[in-house]
Structure formats: structure tokens, C-alpha cells
Amino acid sequence: MKEIIKWLRGIEHLAGEMYHQAASIYSDDDVFKKFLEHNAEDEAWHYHVMGSAALFLDSEPDFTVAISIDKETNEKIINQISTIKNGLEQNTLSKDELINKIVELELSEWNDVFLYAVNFLKDKTSEFKYPAARIQAHIKEIEHFLRTVERKSDALQKIKELPPIWIENILIVDDEELITDLIKSLLNRSGNIDVAHNGKEAFKLIKRKFYKLIIADIDMPIMDGLSFYQNTIEEYPTSSNRFLFMTGDLSSERKAYFDQNRVKYLAKPMDISVLREEAAKIIISK
Known part of the structure; x- marks a missing residue:
């Protein structure tokens, strides 16, 4: 060797x-x-x-x-x-x-x-x-x-067709099962995918596994997406660039928050091609 x-x-x-x-x-x-x-x-x-x-x-x-x-x-x-x-x-x-x-x-x-x-x-x-x-x-x-x-x-x-030497982990966080199932189907070739239905479930998962891409909704029960994000970056300060938020309510306050923290986001309804493109950018980032 x-x-x-x-x-x-x-x-x-x-x-x-x-x-x-x-x-x-x-x-x-x-x-x-x-x-x-x-x-x-x-x-x-x-x-x-x-x-x-x-x-x-x-x-x-x-x-x-x-x-x-x-x-x-x-x-x-x-x-x-x-x-x-x-x-x-x-x-x-x-x-x-x-x-x-x-x-x-x-x-x-x-x-x-x-x-x-x-x-x-x-x-x-x-x-x-x-x-x-x-x-x-x-x-x-x-x-x-x-x-x-x-x-x-x-x-x-x-x-x-090259054999992978590493398969990335992806986490999808949304309380609507129809949405998590759809995104999981669209990104199923991009890595191993786990699903959580609120921020509290998601936070437990990231403590056990490294996720290269975290796609999260904002409005969820028990713990919302922004609280989940804050808890995550407090625990793992370099994780901010692995988040991709999605929201059906892109208020000026939320947009300002995302821009200030340089966090990527998509407004619902999301174009399939844009979702795949933004997910791919995070996955290939170093």
C-alpha cells in the first residue's frame, strides 16, 4: 500500500x-x-x-x-x-x-x-x-x-456510474408527511435520507449522525425550524451552510433573518429543478 x-x-x-x-x-x-x-x-x-x-x-x-x-x-x-x-x-x-x-x-x-x-x-x-x-x-x-x-x-x-466511496446523509424536516415523502423521492439518488417531523426530532438525529444537507420547514409543532437551526449552530457552529429552509410564509422579517445569517431558503411552492439545484450545491460544497 x-x-x-x-x-x-x-x-x-x-x-x-x-x-x-x-x-x-x-x-x-x-x-x-x-x-x-x-x-x-x-x-x-x-x-x-x-x-x-x-x-x-x-x-x-x-x-x-x-x-x-x-x-x-x-x-x-x-x-x-x-x-x-x-x-x-x-x-x-x-x-x-x-x-x-x-x-x-x-x-x-x-x-x-x-x-x-x-x-x-x-x-x-x-x-x-x-x-x-x-x-x-x-x-x-x-x-x-x-x-x-x-x-x-x-x-x-x-x-x-462511478461507484461511490461515500454516500452523504440528508435530513428532511417537515411536519407534513406528503412533503417529506415528495422531497425524499426527488432526492433519493443524492444520499441516505432521514426524516423528522419537528425540530426536536431533528435535533436528536443530528447529535447521532453528520448530515451534509438539512432541508427544514419553519412552521412546525413542538420545535419550529428556526429554533432547531439556532440550537444546531450553537452546538455545531459550522453547520449553517448545510441548511436549506423552505417556507410558505416568506415574510420580510424571515427574509431579513436568512439574508443576515447567509442561510439558503426556498419559498413554497418550490420548483422541482430549483430544489434539486440548491440541494446539489450544498451537497457538493466543501
Whole structure:
């Protein structure tokens, strides 16, 4: 496993350089540049994670693994990265071709080995459970970007078929069962979903489990949504950006509260596409 981690660190470094190079070339395309910069940041973070993995393995006897990195696989991945970098330098890659090659690279054996290593590590120590969740967000962000690009349905489908290394937890809080059932159905492919029917039930759940996305109504019996939110951020101060409120009564006071606390919200009735879009933004956020 130590050799695999060493190899992955090298590939992550090369991939990060490639994404930085591409971002500098597409500096006039704000959306594409942002996508490339996010990928560069992700590869730098993956490099750091593999460094942590190397330190962890240094204190452990080397583990027997099922695979090794052969010369042919190593050369294939390096050649894929080099082809992209050379194409960028020589201005012979169109944006469409670059996207295709990025998807091809992300779907290569590099990804398979990386997923194998992360799954292996998170089963050995809880230290790597958060990296696993963040790496899954990296894949989701690529998928999210491809949805905005025309003629990329094949690439999108291939990305969607990648095996998950982490499945996010989602909490839906509403006293109306019809609404919780509907939202659960709309987001059932986005993660494991739990339901609570008031803020008190929801607060008990978040003490037992980490939820990447919390969709909450406001007007509920026993404990309303805003009280639930206040209790949650007092207990977990960094949880504010994981909330998405929904309300049928978006008064000026409530809107001011949401804006002041930078909390996302939707007014009922909600467009299905907007609900999915806002939920996806929170799920892929880091």
C-alpha cells in the first residue's frame, strides 16, 4: 500500500499542475475557469490526503494489497496528463476536446486506484472518513459541471456510474408527511435520507449522525425550524451552510433573518429543478 500511496501523490501533483495550467489559459471563461480552479484545489488537497496516508502507513506494518502499479498503467496515466498539458501549451486542444480528455482522465485507472486506496484507508481508521466524503464531492462537482455542457450526455452518464466511496446523509424536516415523502423521492439518488417531523426530532438525529444537507420547514409543532437551526449552530457552529429552509410564509422579517445569517431558503411552492439545484450545491460544497 505504501507504494500505491507514493504513486498516487505523484499523479495528484501532475494533475494539479495540469488544472492550474488550463485555468490560466481559460481565464476569460469565468464558469470554466472556476471549474478548473476548483479541480486544481481538489488535486492539491488529494495530494495532502495522500501525504497524511503516507504518515499513517509509516507507523503501521505495510498492508498486503490486491494490486500493484505496473509500468503500462503508470505510463498510460502520465501520458494522458502529458497529452493535455502539451495540447494546452501548443494551443491544439479545443475546449470541447479538453473536457473530453479531463473526463477520460477522471475515469481512468487512476480513479480506480484512488478509490481503492481511500476505501482501504477509511476502513482502517476514522481519520479518512471526512476525506472520503470530500473526494465524493469532487466527483459530484464534475457531474454538476457536465450537466451545464451541451453534448456531454455520454460523459455525464459515465461519471454518474462511478461507484461511490461515500454516500452523504440528508435530513428532511417537515411536519407534513406528503412533503417529506415528495422531497425524499426527488432526492433519493443524492444520499441516505432521514426524516423528522419537528425540530426536536431533528435535533436528536443530528447529535447521532453528520448530515451534509438539512432541508427544514419553519412552521412546525413542538420545535419550529428556526429554533432547531439556532440550537444546531450553537452546538455545531459550522453547520449553517448545510441548511436549506423552505417556507410558505416568506415574510420580510424571515427574509431579513436568512439574508443576515447567509442561510439558503426556498419559498413554497418550490420548483422541482430549483430544489434539486440548491440541494446539489450544498451537497457538493466543501
